[in-house]
Amino acid sequence: MKKILGVLVVIAAVAGAVWYLFLRDDPVAAAQDVAEAEAAVTLSEYPEKVLWGDTHLHTDNSIDAFGFGTRLGPDAALQFARGDMVTSTTGIDAQLSRPLDFLVIADHSDGLGSTRRLYDAPRALIQDETLLRWHDMMHESPEQSQLAIAELITAASNGTLPEALRDPETQAEATKDIWTTHLATLDKYYEPGKFTPIAGYEWTAMPGGNNLHRVVMYRDGFERTSATLPYPGIDGEIDGLFDYMDAYEAATGGRVLAIPHNSNLSNGLMFELTQADGGPMTAETSRRRAHREPVVEATQIKGDSESHPFLSPNDEFASFGDAGWEIGNLSLTAPKDNSMLAGEYLREALKRGLSIEQQTGVNPYKFGMIGSTDSHTTLATADEDNFFGKHTGTEPDAERANAPQNLGTRVGRFGWNYLASGYAAVWAKANTRAEIFDAMMRREVYATTGPRMTVRFFGGADFSGTDFSGDWVASAYANGVPMGGELEDTGSAPQFIVSALKDPEGAHLDRVQIVKGWINSDGTTSEKVFDVIWSDQDTRRTVGGKVPAVGDTVDRAKATYTNDIGAAELQTVWTDPEYRAGQNAFYYVRVLEIPTPRWVLFDALRFGFELSEEAKANSVGQERAYTSPIWVNQPASGAANAP
Incomplete structure (x- = not known):
């Protein structure tokens, strides 16, 4: 019917x-x-x-x-x-x-x-x-x-x-x-x-x-x-x-x-x-x-x-x-x-x-x-x-x-x-x-919460020579797969190229993360978030495996912020340090901006009213982007997913 x-x-x-x-x-x-x-x-x-x-x-x-x-x-x-x-x-x-x-x-x-x-x-x-x-x-x-x-x-x-x-x-x-x-x-x-x-x-x-x-x-x-x-x-x-x-x-x-x-x-x-x-x-x-x-x-x-x-x-x-x-x-x-x-x-x-x-x-x-x-x-x-x-x-x-x-x-x-x-x-x-x-x-797309940051994400077997000069994007396409793509598990740790540029009219970037999910031999699944590059790495050193907060320049009364913190561009080549051969996995990128005002602060300034306590507590946020994943599959699983 x-x-x-x-x-x-x-x-x-x-x-x-x-x-x-x-x-x-x-x-x-x-x-x-x-x-x-x-x-x-x-x-x-x-x-x-x-x-x-x-x-x-x-x-x-x-x-x-x-x-x-x-x-x-x-x-x-x-x-x-x-x-x-x-x-x-x-x-x-x-x-x-x-x-x-x-x-x-x-x-x-x-x-x-x-x-x-x-x-x-x-x-x-x-x-x-x-x-x-x-x-x-x-x-x-x-x-x-x-x-x-x-x-x-x-x-x-x-x-x-x-x-x-x-x-x-x-x-x-x-x-x-x-x-x-x-x-x-x-x-x-x-x-x-x-x-x-x-x-x-x-x-x-x-x-x-x-x-x-x-x-x-x-x-x-x-x-x-x-x-x-x-x-x-x-x-x-x-x-x-x-x-x-x-x-x-x-x-x-x-x-x-x-x-x-x-x-x-x-x-x-x-x-x-x-x-x-x-x-x-x-x-x-x-x-x-x-x-x-x-x-x-x-x-x-x-x-x-x-x-x-x-x-x-x-x-x-x-x-x-x-x-x-x-x-x-x-x-x-x-x-x-x-x-x-x-x-x-x-x-x-x-x-x-x-x-x-x-x-x-x-x-x-x-x-x-x-x-x-x-x-x-x-x-x-x-x-x-x-x-x-x-x-x-x-x-x-x-x-x-x-x-x-x-x-x-x-x-x-x-x-x-x-x-x-x-x-x-x-x-x-x-x-x-x-x-x-x-x-x-082909899933060569990504999401943002509003800012128009430019994000590239490639996966492959060997990007070690990438220095982000010349036509590195053409080389990445030739030697790997972009966001949304699939890699066959070759028995060695996959490498990933990540490049994030700030919105030209927006805020600096705080950090770039790669989110990994995988399936274990017993059928359970796991995940981990890796900070792969962040602003001011010389001074913002990891503590207990975590990168410290980037700071906050938002003036709540004026609904403004400054780009005195963060970075305009973040790029790196990252190799999964916890790769295990034979594990099906996915990897996607999350890009975080520095804190900026939410629309409620702009409204309060424009119309001259006091925000509720809950609204105040939610008046600043870190805008972000999420890329499509890249999957690393065993050869048989990659073939099974063909339409």
């Missing part, structure tokens, strides 16, 4: 695309122009420049964003991302200090545009009592509108949404015009080589309020993506989404991937050791998941999912942005306990992947890492001094940092809990849809 539904969603869109051609300017001709422009873009020999983007942005087409008050659509999102000034929903001039290179507008597939349709509907024609009440609440006030959407989200968690918002056929019919119009809008703003809008949406499976959401992202333009519709997810299971992806590729010859996000709000379900039905993980399931989900979202506005102090008690930097998000699942319909954390955080998931690989021969969690915003304001910004909040109710004002931000019916989360995070960094040969997609498939 799931496969049939996936095929039907693809085929049903064809009628919508044909209908669209008769009523709109010819998007096929525009798509041909795009194809010619793409073909004219010159590809570099290897990825020479990192591209910055957001793969997870919502506009007024999202069922919740419109209900929260957002009134900006995809045009404004694309204008803002490419660097134009726009006016936010609440009337504030908004502009990025630096444009992004690419953007995925990932509006929710379920109920696409439905809150706008409900808002605009004549009241006398609304027969469902719940929908009528939500209609009236949205018209009453912004506060009541947010309450209505909070009720809607809770109903989605509990499986009690009104039938009009659940029926696939009804939703598919309502989605056709919005989707095809949106795809044509993407082509209108596409400038191959300069700025790349990418087709996608958010699939929102949420059993019992546990977040299993994915962003679905396409490689293709209008001709192929208009032959499908976004796949509904509230009542869905992951196999159904994968069936849909299979059907899309078979029917169109296109390519599509999925990006799990907010695993920290899944109450342990995102990265399970078993299959969804509780049975043992199979090689087929593992292979399918690794192929369909090559990258995951490590950080975003609702918290950081890299690691957690309970799972990594020896890692003093494991806690970042988890306050307020570890008390329960996405909708706070179920509390969280420590037994759930291992299925939620990426480092532990990478270790679980090694365990499953030992049992099945295939690693399902061999993923790269990116960041994105999940902003519902139409504004893709992860800058602390230019943070526009989760939704329009949390755009800049004197209240948002201290106020409860519980979406109407929730408790325990406040404005300061939200992160101004994050961005996706992609090493691609050109700024085009195909090259960005292909970079994600």
